Amino acid sequence: xxxxxxxxxxxxxxxxxxxxxxxxxxxxPVLHPKTQKPVTPDDLSVIFPMELIxxxxxxxxxxxxxxxxRDILRLWRPSPLYRAERLEKxxxxxxxxxxxxxxxxxxxxxxxxxSVPQAYYNMKEGITRIATETGAGQWGSALAxxxxxxxxxxxxxxxRSSYAQKPYRKSxxxxxxxxxxxxxxxxxxxxxxxxEKDPDTTGSLGLAISEAVEDAATxxxxxxxxxxxxxxxxxxQTVIGIEAREQxxxxxxxxxxxxxxxxxxxxxxxxxxxxxxxxxxxxxxNVKLIxxxxxxxxxxxxxxxxxxxxxxxGLAPIxxxxxxxxxxxxxxxxxxxxxxxxxxxxxxKLVHERVMEAVAxxxxxxxxxxxxxxxxxxxxVAPETAHAVKATIDEAIKCKKTGEAKVILFNNSGxxxxxxxxxxxxxxxxxVDYEYPADLIKESLAHLPKI
Ligand SMILES: *Cc1c(COP(=O)(O)O)cnc(C)c1O
Numbered sequence: 001x002x003x004x005x006x007x008x009x010x011x012x013x014x015x016x017x018x019x020x021x022x023x024x025x026x027x028x029p030v031l032h033p034k035t036q037k038p039v040t041p042d043d044l045s046v047i048f049p050m051e052l053i054x055x056x057x058x059x060x061x062x063x064x065x066x067x068x069x070r071d072i073l074r075l076w077r078p079s080p081l082y083r084a085e086r087l088e089k090x091x092x093x094x095x096x097x098x099x100x101x102x103x104x105x106x107x108x109x110x111x112x113x114x115s116v117p118q119a120y121y122n123m124k125e126g127i128t129r130i131a132t133e134t135g136a137g138q139w140g141s142a143l144a145x146x147x148x149x150x151x152x153x154x155x156x157x158x159x160r161s162s163y164a165q166k167p168y169r170k171s172x173x174x175x176x177x178x179x180x181x182x183x184x185x186x187x188x189x190x191x192x193x194x195x196e197k198d199p200d201t202t203g204s205l206g207l208a209i210s211e212a213v214e215d216a217a218t219x220x221x222x223x224x225x226x227x228x229x230x231x232x233x234x235x236x237q238t239v240i241g242i243e244a245r246e247q248x249x250x251x252x253x254x255x256x257x258x259x260x261x262x263x264x265x266x267x268x269x270x271x272x273x274x275x276x277x278x279x280x281x282x283x284x285x286n287v288k289l290i291x292x293x294x295x296x297x298x299x300x301x302x303x304x305x306x307x308x309x310x311x312x313x314g315l316a317p318i319x320x321x322x323x324x325x326x327x328x329x330x331x332x333x334x335x336x337x338x339x340x341x342x343x344x345x346x347x348x349k350l351v352h353e354r355v356m357e358a359v360a361x362x363x364x365x366x367x368x369x370x371x372x373x374x375x376x377x378x379x380x381v382a383p384e385t386a387h388a389v390k391a392t393i394d395e396a397i398k399c400k401k402t403g404e405a406k407v408i409l410f411n412n413s414g415x416x417x418x419x420x421x422x423x424x425x426x427x428x429x430x431x432v433d434y435e436y437p438a439d440l441i442k443e444s445l446a447h448l449p450k451i
Pocket of ligand 1: 110111138139228229261265338
């Protein structure tokens with residue numbers, strides 16, 4: 001039995017898989033935040049390069065990955081697929097547990113799979129600076145890495161609670177030449193408005209998005225870049241699932257269960273969409289796809305499937321998705337990358353149509369699972385990833401009860417080497433299991449745009 005299943009460099013995917021080609025019905029249109037009419041490419045061209053706008057709505061099943069992008073992805077791709085045999089033994093489960101290891105990228109997560117092509121297309125279209133937001137700092141560092149390789153400037157608005165919790169993510173961005181600003185900031189109107197309302201706010205991903213979008217929209221040489229949620233971002237991540245399917249085929253396996261944590265949905269999309277495509281088209285109809293989220297920000301399990309703004313200030317386009325309301329500010333859990341009020345429209349649609357399912361966990365049980373994983377498989381995972389680990393362990397324990405030898409595949413989206421303060425809080429018994437903030441969510445859901 002192999003521990004690591006490795007592909008050669010030449011086997012790295014040459015095309016992304018665009019699941020839009022295989023959806024049973026098309027996605028609902030994206031609406032303009034002011035007019036509430038479907039957005040046009042012209043509207044979007046204020047903040048995005050044309051190639052990404054085309055990819056966002058493309059119905060073409062496969063899209064070529066440019067050679068210049070593959071040259072950089074090759075620094076860490078194809079990523080290894082591991083069999084978690086020690087974890088299986090520890091759990092005494094008949095299940096076979098595999099994980100795709102995305103922590104091997106220079107910034108340490110799956111996010112450079114999209115930051116690299118995004119920086120590339122912006123560079124090709126003459127943009128010289130990219131503005132973005134970051135929650136836990138993973139996306140900011142991934143974009144800082146990518147922009148540095150293409151010679152672009154980068155401005156990152158970092159959610160204030162994470163800026164304080166994770167100073168080393170900020171340092172990484174600096175090494176790669178990016179400017180990192182705590183959000184809300186006084187650099188933008190949206191930031192100033194939020195600070196007036198509550199000078200002590202912890203900030204949120206939705207608010208940081210408002211600041212970055214405003215920055216891009218008010219500067220000609222600057223575009224905006226989003227690290228998750230959008231269709232083109234999810235598509236760039238499909239290299240994960242395409243590789244995993246090939247790696248499993250090398251050991252004559254096909255997964256029964258596929259698991260990923262969900263903030264905006266991109267790493268889960270990356271591992272699951274190629275298999276979801278197999279499912280929808282009838283090639284492998286019986287796969288269970290599980291999205292895992294925090295109980296403190298339970299978008300897919302407790303949110304509404306409705307049109308909502310992508311950001312707090314209502315500057316970003318209106319998307320049909322599961323949402324907790326755009327002005328919902330989630331409790332400051334340590335999995336900062338999962339603190340988003342909305343979700344990918346495609347993941348949302350597939351959950352709504354029951355092609356995928358969703359579960360939610362509290363952070364202390366999630367860190368317990370991460371500890372088990374570190375003590376069996378060695379890797380200290382990111383707090384976000386730990387949600388997927390928890391769901392994987394639960395599925396494996398179910399197999400123990402039923403005696404089924406299911407093949408479970410989860411996406412190990414990144415390492416937690418810069419998240420030691422979160423692990424410290426776990427060991428000091430300081431992790432708070434926030435109850436589902438029902439009242440706050442009810443209030444923010446009352447503010448959805450009336451479409
Ligand atoms: C950002 C991040 C996530 C959550 O974002 P998605 O777009 O839902 O994937 C998960 N894991 C890690 C390690 C991250 O950095």
